[in-house]
Amino acid sequence: MVNEVGSTSKKSMEESTCGCVVCEKFCKRYRKVHPIFASIVFIIVIAASFGALAVVAKSQANDIANLKTQVSELQLAAKSDDVRQNGVSYEGKDGKTALALLKKKHAVETKEFTGMGEFVTAIDGVKAEDGKNFWAFYVDGEMATEGASTYETKSGEKIEWRLEDIQ
DSSP states (O other): OBOTTSOBOHHHHHHTSOSOHHHHHHHHHHTTTHHHHHHHHHHHHHHHHHHHHHHHHHHHHHHHHHHHHHHHHHHHHHHHHHHHHHOEEEEOOTTOBHHHHHHHHSOEEEEEETTTEEEEEEETTEEOOTTTEEEEEEETTEEOSSOTTTOBOOTTOEEEEEEEEOO
């Protein structure tokens, strides 16, 4: 009920409950706390939701990173198998050594031999095994008679590297 001034009377507040003793005591005691309590609960629920979303997002980011790593490893393994079976080839360029061009296009490991220059020991992670095989260098299908670090290529030449067994 509303009194003449327009405010709600104490009796109308009490009538808003179901009338049981528990509701009467609860409403009288916590009526002013209820909106604050509801706000706090709401904020906690929202914060927990954002926290849960952050955990899910981080987990998904980790899963994506793991998948990218696995894909990279598979691509590297496939490339290594291709290099092991087919070698690598490229076109020569005037004034550039065969080794310089190889290093420009591939990951190369070498070993220095005094008086002979650099000897290729690995291309794109595929290593020659001591005593079993070696990286042979070809120019236009013929095995080179000079080291790759000193051989100056010519434009149009086909330079090839093949993993050859030692006979």
